[in-house]
Amino acid sequence: MGSRTALVEDLMERFPQVPREAVFKEDLLRGGVAFDRSALSDNEGGDVKPKSYFIFSFDHGTLPELGEAALRRPPEEIILTGGPYDLRRTVVSVRVNPASPYRVAADEEGLLGLYLDGKRIADVGVPPMPEYYRHTLSNGKSVMEVAPTIQWGYLIYLTVFRVCQYFGAKEECQYCDINHNWRQHKAAGRPYTGVKDVDEVLEALEIIDRYDTQKASTAYTLTGGAITSKVAGRDEADFYGHYAKAIEERFPGRWIGKVVAQALPKADVQRFKDYGVQIYHPNFEVWDRRLFELYCPGKERYVGRDEWHRRILDSAEVFGARNVIPNFVAGVEMAEPFGFTSVDEAIASTTEGLRFFMSHGITPRFTTWCPEPTTPLGKANPQGAPLEYHIRLLQAYRQTMDDFGLSSPPGYGPPGPGRAVFSVSSFMDSLPADETADEAAGAATDGPADGPAGRPEVSARV
Ligand code: SF4
CATH class of the missing domain: 3.20.20 (TIM Barrel)
Structure with missing residues (x-):
């Protein structure tokens, strides 16, 4: 099997009764997602609700290994919508993995997107600071x-x-x-x-x-x-x-x-x-x-x-x-x-x-x-x-x-x-x-x- 995209698409084809949103969500939960610095929060002083580490770390690295994501926390959750797979709104808990082929980043206009193997696959929404x-x-x-x-x-x-x-x-x-x-x-x-x-x-x-x-x-x-x-x-x-x-x-x-x-x-x-x-x-x-x-x-x-x-x-x-x-x-x-x-x-x-x-x-x-x-x-x-x-x-x-x-x-x-x-x-x-x-x-x-x-x-x- 080649890229992660190929793995995901193969499973979508073989298991059409499982919503494609769930395929991406499971892959993000099991393997984590990287965050570009443009997509990190400003912790409790910002407008985005940061990851709270509510019981376990749910990360693929220790805090010192997460780099800037340890200092400016990523959001608690992300919402995926649209993109080439036409995803319905899907709420995903954030598990950080700097080595993941999935990456959240802002484009030149500041719009957040989820990228897989370098290709934009969904719009990303983040929770407002309550x-x-x-x-x-x-x-x-x-x-x-x-x-x-x-x-x-x-x-x-x-x-x-x-x-x-x-x-x-x-x-x-x-x-x-x-x-x-x-x-x-x-x-x-x-x-x-x-x-x-x-x-x-x-x-x-x-x-x-x-x-x-x-x-x-x-x-x-x-x-x-x-x-x-x-x-x-x-x-x-x-x-x-x-x-x-x-x-x-x-x-x-x-x-x-x-x-x-x-x-x-x-x-x-x-x-x-x-x-x-x-x-x-x-x-x-x-x-x-x-x-x-x-x-x-x-x-x-x-x-x-x-x-x-x-x-x-x-x-x-x-x-x-x-x-x-x-x-x-x-x-x-x-x-x-x-x-x-x-x-x-x-x-x-x-x-x-x-x-x-x-x-x-x-x-x-x-x-x-x-x-x-x-x-x-x-x-x-x-x-x-x-x-x-x-x-x-x-x-x-x-x-x-x-x-x-x-x-x-x-x-x-x-x-x-x-x-x-x-x-x-x-x-x-x-x-x-x-x-x-x-x-x-x-x-x-x-x-x-x-x-x-x-x-x-x-x-x-x-
Ligand atoms: S070690 Fe086992 S029992 Fe203790 S908190 Fe973790 S899962 Fe629960």
Whole structure:
């Protein structure tokens, strides 16, 4: 196979049922994009919302390797439209890779475009700086540091614990750079709070609530590293749950509350529910038994794969199956040296996992693996997984949902090419646009009702 353009076009031809927007989006998410200096932001002082580094680095280089992009951050997300492939509006989370064949740059008139192999393939829009980012907490901390918003502004991402108690090679998940990301931001002298104070979170949310007059933010996610002992005297359920409790007491029903945590025993899951959480993400990471044991050694040792899956099913009795949405990291199935060597095998394995959960009414979702270079799997696989795997996964996901009569999981905004806003995977872009998100079990969709078309983006002129 020659150029990246040829690879992309070949896959578009072979898998015409997958929207071409999703093909580009997956390729950008797995392989990253370079930014010309003309396309970088002016950080928190500018008009473009900068990348917040909300939990992992999601970059293909360390900060010192990113050059100017480390000093003038790229935008949090980009929107692709038009071009020779006539792309419908597609929101893509930014993962920086200075060596990528994709490049965002401004032309002579200052209009931003996405270039692949040197050819302009789409117009690029960037998110406007939200008004709430222009205000600081009383202690001087920025709202972006305490409560960044992602997914084109609908989701407030509260990484309240910026490190993980699974620590070192024998415990950390082999694709995860949470601990390294914390270290690199500290080393760069950036503000990067390890454990966020609940009062700071409430103050940041107050600022968002005050200035988000269009109510674009509709949900928050509480998340962070695993807690195997205690943080601030609290176990995992109590630690993450007490933020939800405080938020729900202060802003009852203002946002949909979600928690990403380990698969916890049912009594702990009930505590989340009692605190006011509406959606629970006990991520299963990778389906295959051998790969889970190798890639998630801490989780295997402390909980174990079978128990992890049992707890996911149990949590459906607390939250309702529709509101239990376990994530997996799409692509690590094919990471060398232990992963599957053929796309067929990797898809078969992942589909087995999808069928397991979907047969119980639980709809998993996935993020596209970004091979961060400080992780063991990223180091060994700088190219990530083959693009064909990602395209066929979109097909398999949709087919399995159809087989079990399920629709897109609640809380991800509208599905469909041109409408989806979920930026770290294209699973929502590749579902039919006319599908209505299932509002069962009391969980509302949390995307803007009219999709990205209803949200202004900054002019592509910079
Ligand atoms: S549990 Fe694994 S994926 Fe989650 S933060 Fe810890 S190391 Fe990362």
